[in-house]
Amino acid sequence: MRWLMLTGTVLAFVLCFTRHSGGAMAIWLLIGLFGLLATGLAFAQARIASGARDESLSDYELKRLREGKPPLER
Numbered sequence: 001m002r003w004l005m006l007t008g009t010v011l012a013f014v015l016c017f018t019r020h021s022g023g024a025m026a027i028w029l030l031i032g033l034f035g036l037l038a039t040g041l042a043f044a045q046a047r048i049a050s051g052a053r054d055e056s057l058s059d060y061e062l063k064r065l066r067e068g069k070p071p072l073e074r
Contacts, residue, residue: 001042002039002042002043002046005035005038005039005042006039008035009032009035009036009038009039012028012029012031012032012035013028013029013032015028016028016029016031016032060072
């Protein structure tokens with residue numbers, strides 16, 4: 001999904017810089033800026049999610065963490 005957003009953002013900027021009227025240029029520029037923000041957040045979310053643990057650990061896994069042992073892989 002994030003790659004489609006990146007493609008759409010690049011397309012919006014290409015359309016922005018190839019328009020001759022000010023109104024069309026402004027609309028595509030706003031869409032491109034919004035897409036730039038959304039794409040950046042999507043890539044950041046994917047990067048964070050790749051290194052995150054599961055949301056909940058069992059009591060046994062918490063005990064292993066307190067003992068300094070790594071939790072069991074699922």
